[in-house]
Amino acid sequence: MPETTTPTTRESKHQATALRVERNAVRLVLQHGFDNVTVDMICEASEISQRTFFNYFKTKDAAVIGAEPPHVDEAQARQFISSDSDLLAELLTLMTTMAANLNFDEKLLTDRIMVFGQNPELMHRQMERMGRITTEVTELVYLRLKRAAGATSGPTGSPVNEPDLRDQAELLTHAIMGVLRFVAMRWIPTPDMPPVPGASTSDGVSATDADPAPSREQSLEHALSLLRRTLRTP
Amino acid sequence: MPETTTPTTRESKHQATALRVERNAVRLVLQHGFDNVTVDMICEASEISQRTFFNYFKTKDAAVIGAEPPHVDEAQARQFISSDSDLLAELLTLMTTMAANLNFDEKLLTDRIMVFGQNPELMHRQMERMGRITTEVTELVYLRLKRAAGATSGPTGSPVNEPDLRDQAELLTHAIMGVLRFVAMRWIPTPDMPPVPGASTSDGVSATDADPAPSREQSLEHALSLLRRTLRTP
DNA sequence: ATCGTAAAGTGCAGTAACTGCAAAACGCGG
DNA sequence: CCGCGTTTTGCAGTTACTGCACTTTACGAT
Incomplete structure (x- = not known):
């Protein structure tokens, strides 16, 4: 990957990640249904660890309906x-x-x-x-x-x-x-x-x-x- | 307990157990708060196994708010x-x-x-x-x-x-x-x-x-x- | 450019809700 | 008392979620 780490400020990066996770969560739920989507699946798609996920969102629901x-x-x-x-x-x-x-x-x-x-x-x-x-x-x-x-x-x-x-x-x-x-x-x-x-x-x-x-x-x-x-x- | 086996019919026994569990659940939640009460605690108080609990109630909430x-x-x-x-x-x-x-x-x-x-x-x-x-x-x-x-x-x-x-x-x-x-x-x-x-x-x-x-x-x-x-x- | 620091990300171990499965216990009719 | 269907239970497994300690990263100060 030729791109060096994004030169964005901390806050915008945070927001970007949150948005990315929400989009992936909604997409996956639409594809497979809520119960068939695990948090790990959302994490993998969003390239973050599960622990980070729960730093961003209090619950799995929150990622789907919006934080x-x-x-x-x-x-x-x-x-x-x-x-x-x-x-x-x-x-x-x-x-x-x-x-x-x-x-x-x-x-x-x-x-x-x-x-x-x-x-x-x-x-x-x-x-x-x-x-x-x-x-x-x-x-x-x-x-x-x-x-x-x-x-x-x-x-x-x-x-x-x-x-x-x-x-x-x-x-x-x-x-x-x-x-x-x-x-x-x-x-x-x-x-x-x-x-x-x-x-x-x-x-x-x-x-x-x-x-x-x-x-x-x-x-x-x-x-x-x-x-x-x-x-x-x- | 030397109690003779309850002469109740199957159905009434079921109902009695459900009511007993609900009462215990509500009582325990009032005492310790919802998050501090585990299903196991309700089960022990009600003298049933955890598995039986989930046969009676779909979720922990259900036992508290009524099935x-x-x-x-x-x-x-x-x-x-x-x-x-x-x-x-x-x-x-x-x-x-x-x-x-x-x-x-x-x-x-x-x-x-x-x-x-x-x-x-x-x-x-x-x-x-x-x-x-x-x-x-x-x-x-x-x-x-x-x-x-x-x-x-x-x-x-x-x-x-x-x-x-x-x-x-x-x-x-x-x-x-x-x-x-x-x-x-x-x-x-x-x-x-x-x-x-x-x-x-x-x-x-x-x-x-x-x-x-x-x-x-x-x-x-x-x-x-x-x-x-x-x-x-x- | 480098370095120190605080924040953000991560791994790991643990808890608790819940499920499926198969065996055991039990109630009920014969 | 005996078989038979229902209920209860133990057990193993999955998943959401948490605390803690450690690493990585971003950013300001030098």
Whole structure:
């Protein structure tokens, strides 16, 4: 190998390795199924030792669904708080954006979605990871509710029950998490594709360059309209 | 032990053993924490071999959160479909009832709730197990929605979009799962807040014989009123 | 360019969850 | 009491994951 060791800084090298491992993990799982892929296989493909793998990722799952925890964008959060239009819609887009942001690589994102289709338990882990920032999101919702309540009632009088507003925010957040689940399910291509290992079909490279982005946005729009209609007639 | 061989039939013995293991598992986890309890410890306490343990329970988690999957009561389902009052409320009570039904033992139920308080990941597993019957519940909601739609529009004309109704039902189910999460969280005595005011001993052993049942119902009522208020003013 | 140091990578040994297999123990009907 | 099917068990093996000690590497200071 004529190339000397890459002159990259430590951090970028770390990131590169992490990305490489994640890609290999997702690829292998798509090929053979989650249970048939060992950590050692991922390590060999990624040219790192098993011990290093567990330095990068806390669990095998983490490498497949992604290591970085989701986080809320500052600007987006501020805008969300001070907005006054459809709360549910904005909350939902806020969270879907979060999910998409930590999968900046489109190929990796679509592949992960496919993995989720074949391994429902991983989907649940992902949603659980999302749930970890429930408190953050709840805080945002609370701030917005509080602001809105203060704006309508005026500075003078009607006592807005603070704890109730907190509860309301938390309830809303949990409910929207459920809706997010629903939307995420729509992103999965088709659950009736048997993940037969060594299948006769091509190795899955071709299917990814369809247009999934509009499909994702469409399904989100659909869910929103459905949600509005559902809530309008209880 | 000079005990004569238990005159129980095979099945009841099996059930008895399962219950005994579950109780020991929950007790040990409450005492030492989930990660500090090995399967072997549960086995020794329950006087079975490790291999038998895994014949009874698929995983270690299963013994702690309960083996039997939740299922919908026939009569209750029928009543739900043909009812016309508050859909969200009835759906929520339906699911909470399910959760409570598979914990017929009150002590075991409260202990499990405490375990969930100390081990959030187990709570998520439990909710995931709940999610497994999402399709069933969705079907119920769909049937109710369809019936209601048919009743209002009359047999003659307006075309009720079937797939849309299905989507609506699924969306609703997912959302209510989120609300269920919220309610379940309220059941947890959470951060060192004993269920009974005045008992400052807090050794964790005795606090269980308080009256948590009304508390559970109260929190459900609270959540419902919150939900109604939230949805009324979006 | 070289060197010292701290961080990153690695090997190894160990723990614990879980599985398959075959033998042993047991319950149940005859 | 006896055969027979089910349950339980021991045992060996796989795999995820961890702690520890050691080597390698990157990077700043000289």
